[in-house]
Amino acid sequence: MTDRIRKAGRHTSQSEGLIFEKSVPDKRGMELPPLDVPAVDARQALGAAYLRDTLEGFPEVSEVEVMRHYTRLSTWNYAIDLGMYPLGSCTMKYNPRVNEYVARLDGIATEHPYQPVELSQGCLRILDTLQNCLVEVTGMDACTLQPASGAHGELTGLLLIRAYLENQGNPRKKVLIPDSAHGTNPATAAIAGYAVENIRSDANGQIDVARLREIVNEDVAGLMVTNPSTVGVFEQHIAEIAQILHAKGALLYMDGANMNALAGIARPGDFGVDVMHLNLHKTYSTPHGGGGPGAGPVVVKKLLEPFLPVPVIAHQSDGRLTLDFNRPKTLGRMRAFYGNFGVLVRALAYALAYGPGIRQASEDAVLNANYIRKHLEDLFDLPYKFPSMHEVVFSDARQKKNGVSTTDIAKRLIDYGFHPYTTAFPLIVHGALMIEPTESESREECDLFIHAMRSIAEEAATNPELVKTAPHTTRVGRLDEVGAARxxxxRWTPKATTEAAD
Amino acid sequence: MRYLPKSPSERREMLAALGLRSSEDLFTSIPAACRLKGPLHLPGPLSEMEIIDYFRARAEENSRGYTCFLGAGVYNHLRSVVTDTLIQRGEFLTSYTPYQAEISQGTLQAIFEFQTLMCQLTGQEVANASMWDGSTALAEAVLMAERLTGRHRVAVASSVHPEYRQVLATYAHNLGLRLDELAFAASGQLDAEALRASVSAETAAVVVQSPNFFGVLEQLPQLAEIAHAKEALLVVAITEGVSLGVVRPPAEADIVAMEGQSFGLPPSYGGPFVGVIATREKFVRQMPGRLAGQTSDHDGRRGFCLTLATREQHIRREKATSNICTNQALCALVASIHLCLLGKEGLRELAEQNLAKARFAATELEKIPGVRRAFSGPTFNEFVIELPRSVKMVNDALLREKIIGPLPLGSFYPELTKRGLLCVTETLPRSEIERLAATLRRILSTPV
Incomplete structure (x- = not known):
């Protein structure tokens, strides 16, 4: 490194070392107020056997270095604040900042989960109001806010079904899952102690009702359906599907990942769903934060209410709220305390901003998806022709003839200033391009995206190498993922990084 | 609506481009019987100012103005404005899971640093990108131990956080895992002889927490020896991460499940927090959750990407090590920034301050007739006191003085009535600790 120019170019294009590599002994970035009680000798207080001797390699940096380090790292990220994030099924919509503000208020962020309920009425009122909103939007009867994410909500939902069936004497053996489902569905079923039986989609990407009728029997605990499905279409026979399951004593679980297409338009509770989860980090705009935190509340019909996780919020006769732990049929507890409260605060702020007007958000989301579909369907293969809801799924069949895959097109989108769409999912579409603009995109942004995609389609035909080696404008190129796994x-150690650091 | 970037005429033009007359036409694929007939009955719409007013009003209905001596898995610690400023940068706050490595290097490098920090703190070799919280991390750690050993019994110390044990029981129930609860000794530590008697060739894991729910440190080397003698794994839960600034890390544990809330996250009525799983390198392929790894691009530039994804649900589906997808990434970033600010010396000083404050409080309280510490084992910043009357009765009187007193243990442990769990961190000034002692003395000197 000695002979090289050590600083040249914009900071976004140069290397920022690991914080550990910046560490110099005897620096620190945070100072504590002086101790106002007698100091204690830790060795004496704890005993030598319990005492930590070293904290090898732990960073020692100043405040300004921490500020610069993380600010520089942040500039290497794409973000919804920078532009469109057309990730199908992930629903990257605008994250209103007032939600951040209220979640940090003194008296909201500062509350301890074990403080007395008399001193927690504000928190409980927030939770109760959000529950009511979610129940109304989904047309269900009751709600738990405990699950920390969508997958955690799925598990809660399946355990509710299990507890209900167990209460009837037989938890049953398997859960049916369409082949178009997200990977969390089968993974969750396994953790809930169920065998998974996959069911094939029909030619329209819909659940094959005739096949379903054949396989639903007394071994089936339930069906996990995503509606609108992962190919972005509404399940036409959803009411009939519910009837088939109910006739055999099985229940209908709905993955609510795509509820942002339905809010204000149709309610799962009205078309036969018994239990579903919502991803508040999708439909209710709470920020993804680079992978979390989310929240995955579960809403249920009356028949499942006795089995909800403890505690549940209860109304006292004096109008005050309390936490009810005395629920003999409860499935138990899904996590400590009451859920990702700070995320729930943000979701309620979003719900209050819209009120019944949430319907307009659904309309705009579906409008954007169909607008993009209309302007790209002449250049990209559309495996399922059924009307799109909030997302449209193309395949790379036409570009593949020139050796250009969905991943290549996605990477090339980066050079046009967009985040890639979802690739390689759903599994029923080979080489999928799953595009979900959400309601947060203006017509101008949609037009820019369409222009980029049309331009890439042209490049794929005339200069495929350009697309296959994309991105060309990022700080790092395509990374050796195979090597990373092999x-x-x-983690950083002084030894492991010296070879690769330059 | 301010969040929607389209004018009515733009909507009309876009619909026209689709050959549609109204937005109703967008939904013709939904069968009529499934459509919502009327409007939703929801509160709102509210402007930004009205939203702020609404939540300020809720904040007034909570505990403002009270001094709180609660811990029990959620701790009040100093937080720097630097941390909150940084995580509100849109490029962190509003970015997605870093599957597209080329435009997610910021998040990926931050995860790699988080994994490193967690390894350094816990004395383990690998740590993941985060779990939902400490309680679910512990349940997942136990499922991991089951996969690694092929055994189906788990010995759980009853001094593990009661709600963590409840979560573990929920997970275990459906998978045929049997949980055996182990008693604590007069020290508040796990009874080593009871453990020795309980661990067998069927035991997948021994589960303890340190500091445990009573604030008492466990004798981990001895417990590890007992577990390992029967080839069972030692799973150690940690709810108070700041303890690791001064307490010996659980290096002999096979899996550590930690709650990282103490690293800069506010109590926030119980979440969002950040769960951590750390373990030995040889167990990495049975780990749940995301992992960031170091690699390079075609020009040899260092970069980071998510790796070992064949463990995860989006690749392995029902054969995955866990169903976790969304984790607590932004909370992990909080923890990283907070720990970098504190640094090696700051974390040690913080831990020593907690030790000193809790010692001071215990000493002051023990001067009150009838009040004594319930357990003799070494403690960090929490301890159990025994009172001459019911904790509830005492707490009601303390509340009148705007003090939130000890957590009554009787509801979790019927044998521990009249015992309460107190937590004293660096955030409580000496004057408030003295006010607690004086108020408690007055309450207890008043006849019932």
Missing amino acids: KPIL
Whole structure:
């Protein structure tokens, strides 16, 4: 490194070392007020056997270095604040900042989960109001806010079904899952102790009702359906599907990942769904934060209410709220305390901003998806022709003839200033391009995206190498993911990084 | 609506481009019987100012103005404005899971640093990108131990946080895992002889927490020896991460499940927090959750990407190590920034301050007739006191003085009535600790 120019170019294009590599002994970035009680000798207080001797490699940096380090790292990220994030099924919509503000209020962020309920009426009122909103939007009867994410909500939902069936004497053996489902569905069923039976989609990407009728029997606990499905279409026979399951004593679980297409338009509770989860980090705009935190509340019909996780919010006769732990049929507890409260605060702020007007958000989301579909369907293969809801799924069949895959097109989108769409999912579409603009995109942004995609389609035909080697404008190029998995380096150590650092 | 960037005429033009007359036409694929007939009955719409007013009003209905001595898995610690400023940068706050490595290097490098920090703190070799919280991390750690050993019994110390044990029981129930609860000794520590008697060739894991729910440190080397003698794994839960600034890390544990809330996250009525799983390198392929790894691009530039994804649900579906997808990434970032600010010396000083404050409080309280510490084992910033009357009765009197007193243990442990769990961190000034002692003395000197 000695002979090289050490600083040249914009900071976004140069290397920012690991914080550990910046560390110099005897620096710190945070000072504590002086101790106002007698100091204690830790060795004496705890005993030598319990005492920590070293904290090898732990960073020692100043405040300004921490500020610069993380600010520089942040500039290497794409973000919804920068532009469109057309990730199908992930629903990257605008995250209103007032939600951040209220979640940080003194008296909201500062509350301890074990403080007396008399001193928690504000928190409980927030939770109760959000529950009511979610129940109304989904047409269900009751709600738990405990699950920390969509997958955690799925598990809660399946355990509710299990507890209900167990209460009837037989938890049953398997859960049916369409082949178009998200990977969390089968993974969740396994953790809930169920075998998974996959069911094939029909030619329209819909659940094959005739096939379903054949396989639903007394071994089936339930069906997990995503509606609108992962190919972005409404399940035409959803009411009939519910009847088939109910006739055999099985229940209908709905993955609510795509509820942002339905809010104000149709309610799962009205078309036979018994239990569903919502991803508040999707439909209710809470920020993804680079992968979390989310929240996955579960709403249920009356028949499942006795089995909800403890505690549940209860109304006292004096109008005050309390936490009810005395629920003999409860499935138990899904996590400590009451859920990702700070995320729930943000979701309620979003719900209050819209009120019944949430319907307009659904309309705009569906309008944007169909607008993009209309302007791209002449250039990209559309495997399922059924009307789109909030997302449209193309395949790379036409570009593949020139050796250009969905991943290549996605990477090339980066050079046009967009985040890639979802690739390689759903599994029933080979080489899928799953595009979900959400309601947060203006017509101008949609037009820019359409222009980029049309331009890439042209490049794929005339200059495929350009697309296959994209992105060309990022700080790092395509990374060696195979190498990363073959010889995993999962933490910094002085030794592991010296070879690769330059 | 301010969040929607389209004018009515733009909507009309876009609909016209689709050959549609109204937005109703967008939904013709939904069968009529499934459509919502009327409007939703929801509160709102509210302007930004009205939203702020609404939540300020809710904040007034909570505990403002009270001094709180609660811990029990959620701790009040100093937080720097630097942390909150940084995580509100849109590029962190509003970015997605870093599957597209080329435009997510910021998040990926931050995860790699988080994994490193967690390894350094816990004395383990690998740590993941985060779990939902400490309680679900513990349940997942136990499922991991089951996969690694092929055994189906788990010995759980009853001094593990009661709600963590409840979550574990929920997970275990459906998977045929049997949980055996182990008693604590007069020290508040796990009874080593009871453990020795309980661990067998069927035991997948021994589960303890340190500091445990009573604030008492466990004798981990000895417990590890007992577990390992029967080839069972030692799973150690940690709810108070700040303890690791001064307490020996659980290096002999096979899996550590930690709650990282103490690293800069506010109590926030119980979440969002950040769960951590850390373990030995040889167990990494049975780990749940995302992992960031170091690699390079075609020009040899260092970069980071998510790796070992064949463990995860989006690749392995029902054979995955866990169903976790969305984790607590932004909370992990909070923890990283907070720990970098504190640094090696700051974390040690913080831990020593907690030790000193809790010692001071315990000493002051023990001067009150009838009040004594319930357990003799070494403690960090929490301890159990025994009172001459019911904790509830005492707490009601303390509330009148705007003090939120000890957590009554009787509801979790019927044998521990008249015992309460107190937590004293660096955030409580000496004057408030003295006010607690004086108020408690007055309450207890008043006849019932």
